[in-house]
Amino acid sequence: MSPIIWSRWKLGLLCLAVTGLMLAPWVRNHRFLRDFYDYGLFINVNARFDEGQRLFVDFTTPAQSATFALNHLAERWGGGSYVGMTWGAAGLIGLVAVTLTLLLARRWPPVLSCVFVAAIVACSASQHTIIFYNPVGVFAMALVVWSFAVAPLLRREHAGWHALAAAGLVLGGLNKINFHLLSCAMAIGWIAWGAVEQRAPWRRVAASLGFVCGFGLVLPLAIELAWTGADLRTWYYNVVQLPLGARGGRVGLLTDAKVYFATLHDYYGPLRLPQSGLVVLLLPLLAVPAAGLCGGERPWLRWAFALLAGLCGALSGAALLLTNNEIVYLAVAASLVMLAGLWLGFRLPVRGRGPWLALGAPAVFVGVCGWESAWQGQRSQFGHAGEARSSYVQGETIGSEFGYLRGLAIPMSIAGSLGDFAAYRKTLGAEANQVFYGPGIEWLERVWPAPKVKGLPLVAAAFESAKELTLLQREVLAGDRYRHVLVVEAWNSWPLSVQETLMRRFTMERMGRFFVYHKLRAGVLWARPLAFHENIGGNVDSLRLVSNLPMQLLPDGRRFVGTDRGVGELEIDAPSYRASGVAIVRRIEKGRALAPIKFEAHAVQGASRYLRWSRDINLPDDADELVVPTGQLDASGLNLVFTVTVPQSDAGAVVAGWREPQLWNTVESDAPPPLLQEASTAGGGVPVALQTALLPPALRGATVFGRETDLRDGACWLVPGGEVWIKLPGIVSKIEIEAQAAGSPAGTTPQLRVIYYKGGRLEFFHPIFDKETNLARYTAWSAESGGWLAVLADPHRACPPFSVKIVRIERH
Numbered sequence: 001m002s003p004i005i006w007s008r009w010k011l012g013l014l015c016l017a018v019t020g021l022m023l024a025p026w027v028r029n030h031r032f033l034r035d036f037y038d039y040g041l042f043i044n045v046n047a048r049f050d051e052g053q054r055l056f057v058d059f060t061t062p063a064q065s066a067t068f069a070l071n072h073l074a075e076r077w078g079g080g081s082y083v084g085m086t087w088g089a090a091g092l093i094g095l096v097a098v099t100l101t102l103l104l105a106r107r108w109p110p111v112l113s114c115v116f117v118a119a120i121v122a123c124s125a126s127q128h129t130i131i132f133y134n135p136v137g138v139f140a141m142a143l144v145v146w147s148f149a150v151a152p153l154l155r156r157e158h159a160g161w162h163a164l165a166a167a168g169l170v171l172g173g174l175n176k177i178n179f180h181l182l183s184c185a186m187a188i189g190w191i192a193w194g195a196v197e198q199r200a201p202w203r204r205v206a207a208s209l210g211f212v213c214g215f216g217l218v219l220p221l222a223i224e225l226a227w228t229g230a231d232l233r234t235w236y237y238n239v240v241q242l243p244l245g246a247r248g249g250r251v252g253l254l255t256d257a258k259v260y261f262a263t264l265h266d267y268y269g270p271l272r273l274p275q276s277g278l279v280v281l282l283l284p285l286l287a288v289p290a291a292g293l294c295g296g297e298r299p300w301l302r303w304a305f306a307l308l309a310g311l312c313g314a315l316s317g318a319a320l321l322l323t324n325n326e327i328v329y330l331a332v333a334a335s336l337v338m339l340a341g342l343w344l345g346f347r348l349p350v351r352g353r354g355p356w357l358a359l360g361a362p363a364v365f366v367g368v369c370g371w372e373s374a375w376q377g378q379r380s381q382f383g384h385a386g387e388a389r390s391s392y393v394q395g396e397t398i399g400s401e402f403g404y405l406r407g408l409a410i411p412m413s414i415a416g417s418l419g420d421f422a423a424y425r426k427t428l429g430a431e432a433n434q435v436f437y438g439p440g441i442e443w444l445e446r447v448w449p450a451p452k453v454k455g456l457p458l459v460a461a462a463f464e465s466a467k468e469l470t471l472l473q474r475e476v477l478a479g480d481r482y483r484h485v486l487v488v489e490a491w492n493s494w495p496l497s498v499q500e501t502l503m504r505r506f507t508m509e510r511m512g513r514f515f516v517y518h519k520l521r522a523g524v525l526w527a528r529p530l531a532f533h534e535n536i537g538g539n540v541d542s543l544r545l546v547s548n549l550p551m552q553l554l555p556d557g558r559r560f561v562g563t564d565r566g567v568g569e570l571e572i573d574a575p576s577y578r579a580s581g582v583a584i585v586r587r588i589e590k591g592r593a594l595a596p597i598k599f600e601a602h603a604v605q606g607a608s609r610y611l612r613w614s615r616d617i618n619l620p621d622d623a624d625e626l627v628v629p630t631g632q633l634d635a636s637g638l639n640l641v642f643t644v645t646v647p648q649s650d651a652g653a654v655v656a657g658w659r660e661p662q663l664w665n666t667v668e669s670d671a672p673p674p675l676l677q678e679a680s681t682a683g684g685g686v687p688v689a690l691q692t693a694l695l696p697p698a699l700r701g702a703t704v705f706g707r708e709t710d711l712r713d714g715a716c717w718l719v720p721g722g723e724v725w726i727k728l729p730g731i732v733s734k735i736e737i738e739a740q741a742a743g744s745p746a747g748t749t750p751q752l753r754v755i756y757y758k759g760g761r762l763e764f765f766h767p768i769f770d771k772e773t774n775l776a777r778y779t780a781w782s783a784e785s786g787g788w789l790a791v792l793a794d795p796h797r798a799c800p801p802f803s804v805k806i807v808r809i810e811r812h
Contacts, residue, residue, distance in 0.1 A: 011101075014101070014114040015097065015102070018117060018118045019093070019098060021118065021371070022093050022118060022121040022122060022125070022371075023093055023094065023126075024375065025371065026090050026093060026126065029129050029377040030083065030087075030129040031083060031086075031407060031409055032377070032408070032409045032410075033082070033129075033381070033408055034377075034383035034385050034410075035383025035384060035385065035440070035490075036441065036443050036488075037440045037491060038382075039129075039130055040440070040441070041443070041459070042130060043082060043404075044442045044443045044445055044458060045068050045072070045458065046072050046075050047443075047446040047449070048452075051449070053452070054229050054230070055068065055227075056230040057234065058454055059452070059454075059458055060242070060455055060457040060458070061238060062238055062239060062243040062246075064133070064176060064177070065174050065224050065227055065228065066136060066171060067131055067136055069227075070088055071085055071088055071131050073088070074089075074091070074130075074131060081404055082405055082407075082408050083406070083407040083408050085130055086130055088130060089130050089131055089132075092131050092135065092136070092139075095139075096120075096121050096124070096125045097117060097125075099139075100121075101114055101117045103142075103143075103146060103147075103164065104117060106150075107150065107350070108350045109350060112350060112355070112356065115360055116336065116359060116360070118371075119333075119336055120336050120337060120367075121333075122329075122370040122371035122374060123329035123332045123333035123336070123366060123367065123370035124138040125139070126371065126374040127329060127370070127373070127374050127378075127379040127380065128379060128380050133175050134176070134179070134326050135330065136176070137180070138330065138334050139168075140168045140172035140179065140180070140183060141168070142337045142340075143164050143165065144165050144168035144172060144183040144186070144187050144216075145183060145187070145190075146344055147162065147164045147165035148186070148187040148191065148341075148345075149190055149341045149342070149345030151165075152190040152191050152195075152208065152345070153191065153194045153198065153200050154207050154208050165211075166215040169215035169216040169219075169220070170215055172184075172216070173215075173217065173221065174223060177240060177243065178319075178320060178323055179320070180216070182316050182320065183216075184212055184216045185312075185316070186313075186341065188209065188212060190341075190345055191205060191209060193309075196301065221235070242463050242465070245463070246462075246463055247322075247323045247324075250323050251323065253322050254319065259277045259322065260281060260318075261274070261275050261278060262275075263276065263277075263328055264277075264321070267325065267327075267382060268327045268379055268382055269378055271327075271373065271378070272372060273329070273332070273369045276321065276329070276331065276332055277318060277328075279332055280317040280318055280321050280328075280331050280332055280334075280335045281314045281318055282314070283317070283332070283335035283339045284310050284313030284335055285313075285314055286339055286362065287309075287310060287342035288306045288307055288309075288310035290348050290358060291303075291306035291310075291342065291346040291348060294347075294348060294349075309342055309345075313339075313341075313342065316338070317334055317338060320334050326379075327373065327379040329369070332366050332370065336366070339359070339362075340359070383411075383490075385411035385513070387411045387412055389409070391411070391412050392409035392410055392411055392412065393410065394408070394409055395407075395408040395410055395415070397415070398415050398422070399419060399422050401422060401448070402418065402447060404447065413512060413513050414512075414513055416512050417511060417513045417514045420511050420512050421511055421512075421516070424511065424516070431483045432448070433448075433449075433450065434450075434480075434482050434483040434484065435482065435483075435484045435485070435486055436450065436476050436482040436484070436485045436486070437450060437486050438460050438485050438486060438487035439459055439462075439488065440491035441487060441488050442459065444486070451481050451482070453476060456468070456472065456476070460472055460476070461494050461495050461498050469497060469498065472498060473497070477505065477506075477519075482519070483518070484516055484519065485506065485517035485519075486514055486515075486516055486517075488513060488515075489513050502517055502527075503527060503678075504526055504527055504528075505519060505520055506518060506520065508678040508680075509675060509679070509682070510679040510680060510681045510795075511681070520543070523548055524545065525542050525546070525547055526542035526545070527542070527543070528542070528678065529541045529543055529676050530676055530753060530755075535551070535559045536551075536558075536559045536560055536561065536660065536661075537558070537659055538581075538660040538661040539661075539663060539761055540572055540574065540661045540760055540761065540762065541676070541757070541760045543674070544572060544573045544574040545570065545571070546570075546571040546573050547561050547569060547571065548569060550562075559659065560658060561658055561659070562657020562658070563655065563657060564646060564651060565651035566645070566648075566651075567643065567644070568644050569641055569642065569644075570641070570643075570657070571640070572661050572663065572760070573639055573760070574639065574663065574666065574667075574759050574760030575639060575759065576640065576663050577634070577635055577665040578633065579632070579633055579635045579661070579662060579664060580629065580630050580632050580660075580662045580664065581642050581658050581659070581660060581661050582627055582628070582630070582658065582660040583617060583627070583628040583630065583644070583656070583658060584657055584658065584659055585597055585617055585619045585625065585626045585656045586624065586655045587624045587625065587653070588654055589652070589654070592653055593621055594618070594619050594653065594654055595649055595650055596616035596617060596647075597616070597617050597618075597619075597645065597646055597650075597654065597656045598615075598617075598644070599613075599614070599615045599616075599617060599628070599643070599644050599656075600614045600642070600643045601613040601614075601630055601640060601643070602640070602641045602643070603635050603638040603639070603640055604638055604639050604640070605638050609641070610638075612633045612634060612640070613630050613633050617656075619654065629660075632664055637667055642661070663759070663760060663761040665784060666758050666759030666760060667759050668759060668787075669758075673705050673723075673725040673757065673788055674757070676755075676790075676792070677792055678795055679721050679795040680707055681721070682707075683706055683707035683708075684705065685706070686704050686705070686706035686709055686724070690706070690709060690711045690716050691704050693711060693714055693805070694716040694726075694804065696809060699726065699809060702726055702727055702728070702729060703726070704724060705723075705724070705725040705727075706722075706723065706725070708720075708721050708722035708723065709722055709723075710801070715803040716804055716805065717742070717801050718791065718802060718804060719793065719801045720795055720798075720799045720800075721794075722792075722793040723790060723791065723792045723793065724790065724804065725757075725788045726788065726789045726806070727787075727788055728786060728787055728788065729786075731782050731784070731811065732809050732810070734779065734780075734781055734809065734810035735780040735781060735782075735808075735809045736777065736778070736779055736806070736807040736808050736809070737754060737777070737778040737804065737805070737807065738777055738778075738804070738805050739778070739791070739804045739805075740803055741800045741801070742800050742801050751793065751794035751796075752793050752802065753792045754789070754790070755789075755790050756780060756781070756782060756787055756788070756789055756790075757790060758783070758784060758786060758787030759787075761783065761784075763783050765780040766778070789806075
């Protein structure tokens with residue numbers, strides 16, 4: 001066999017070995033998925049493409065066409081399932097490994113080429129089990145940088161290198177802006193070096209720059225605008241303006257030494273290479289002394305350009321690291337690409353011990369770290385579920401709707417949550433198609449198509465710009481397009497303005513690893529009853545208060561619902577026999593005589609109204625505020641409605657309304673206990689053993705309802721969000737309760753509430769804390785005959801569980 005043939009066989013075998021090794025993490029991980037957060041976006045986009053939706057026009061995203069289009073093709077060619085889509089990643093790994101190895105082997109020894117490319121692939125394409133834009137960006141960068149390093153100026157004899165550069169420029173221009181800008185900058189740098197080193201005519205230099213502009217800007221932009229139907233302004237807003245506004249400020253961290261010795265975030269767990277920032281910074285600089293010492297006609301110029309190129313490469317790699325929420329090995333891969341580019345461009349020696357120390361040793365080190373991370377699935381299996389793989393279940397077993405997940409193993413907790421929601425969705429009737437699939441669960445639009453909001457980002461509230469937040473508030477959180485919002489607990493993070501709306505207008509129910517927000521019907525005042533009384537006072541469950549009046553603020557911080565013109569109402573949507581309220585008048589315009597303001601209270605039954613109280617209240621000329629209690633009113637077992645009428649002559653000069661709605665004698669209900677806390681579960685009856693541990697003998701046999709309860713060591717325990725509700729028999733004059741948090745240091749008060757609830761009446765009881773025994777003791781009573789006594793644990797997961805026991809009761 002001739003040496004040439006043997007060399008080709010050896011290179012081919014090495015390529016196969018590298019490809020097989022780099023595919024091993026994909027083989028191990030592609031049929032498992034720990035979390036749907038970012039991979040789920042590609043599932044969602046594939047479904048949108050099938051519906052005829054277009055990138056940038058119908059939905060907002062900074063990610064560009066290439067990766068979405070490639071995953072859509074992979075899914076279709078792979079049989080229309082998620083596992084089918086993962087075969088695209090296998091193809092990408094093989095393509096990158098073979099292409100880059102063959103390209104680099106034209107200038108480097110085969111073994112060194114394979115080792116170096118293996119490190120790049122291990123740190124990039126092998127990290128993912130679908131085609132992801134960051135590995136595609138590394139691949140496109142390698143094609144551009146290496147081709148221009150070898151052939152910086154357009155020449156006929158370098159047509160092959162120019163073709164590879166053109167392919168990389170187009171692919172990068174359709175993929176991700178930060179990688180692409182870096183590729184173009186380095187291509188222009190090599191053109192500048194070629195012009196100086198070769199003393200090229202300006203026309204050749206201009207043609208080479210035009211090549212970069214044509215294939216790196218004009219052609220990909222024309223392709224993307226034609227395919228998406230977007231105009232240039234829309235494209236710029238999505239691709240440039242949004243990511244720059246979201247992450248551009250991180251570039252300022254380049255001067256912070258901490259980012260070079262520890263990872264910027266811990267999304268993917270502990271890494272073998274936490275000092276990745278330092279590695280990214282140093283890799284391109286390894287070529288600088290070698291380039292400067294190689295001599296040449298003008299060594300000072302070579303030193304200057306090598307130093308400039310090395311510094312630019314180092315800072316660019318660090319900027320990539322800071323501006324991506326990606327595992328750090330992707331930035332390491334980009335730095336390896338830049339290191340190889342500098343070595344190729346300065347035509348540095350690649351044989352002997354020196355090149356192996358400068359190129360091979362770093363590649364082996366970071367490659368082993370990257371491959372081990374890819375094998376473990378730190379990036380591809382990113383998520384929050386803690387179950388072992390052996391307990392994962394097949395996606396298609398969740399239900400008939402989940403055929404798309406056939407062959408994919410997912411954590412049992414996620415599968416159970418999906419199954420619970422599927423069952424719950426069937427109870428929604430017409431509202432089943434009015435669910436907004438929020439952060440972490442957008443992909444369910446593939447299972448159950450939902451209404452779309454044109455222009456909304458793929459990840460709701462991912463960008464805190466006014467345009468996107470206004471769209472989310474107007475089209476999703478307000479109006480009737482959606483009645484429910486589903487979100488994964490781990491991704492239940494919203495901008496402040498959105499969070500405030502959700503707290504005010506939506507109740508929240510826990511469903512396994514999901515939260516389901518339920519939109520209140522029009523006019524209901526507040527979705528968080530336990531916090532509402534700090535606003536307007538009284539003792540009425542805020543979910544039972546309905547009003548067309550906006551919230552108003554008094555100078556001392558007290559709140560009320562009121563209006564500065566026309567007629568407004570506040571209804572207690574809870575039947576009662578006795579109720580009351582407080583009328584409020586507050587002056588806005590000083591020194592003006594005001595006409596009387598009419599306040600009334602009616603018991604209502606359907607369209608019929610029965611007057612129970614009426615006052616024409618005059619605000620004295622020397623007063624700015626007047627408060628008039630109604631006293632207890634006869635509601636006759638009906639709802640009570642408070643009204644206020646501001647004369648047209650005083651519109652804008654005064655604000656009048658109501659506060660402190662009170663229930664005194666309510667109507668008993670057979671309904672189960674209400675959901676008062678955020679993230680409450682549906683709940684149900686508790687076992688007899690738990691009742692025995694919780695209740696004193698005098699309450700045995702009472703109805704007990706529980707949410708997130710547990711029986712341990714003979715005691716009743718509540719985890720965060722846990723609740724116990726006890727139906728009280730008649731009037732109970734005294735109830736003594738003891739609670740203690742698990743593992744709490746001395747002086748720690750358990751985060752819980754004790755309340756009495758009946759027919760919309762809500763009363764709170766406060767603890768006395770014993771520092772010696774570390775016990776919280778509550779003394780409660782029934783405010784009227786019957787009703788529920790409840791002990792509610794704080795729903796935040798950081799709070800400890802605690803034991804609770806009702807020590808004794810005294811009946812009236």
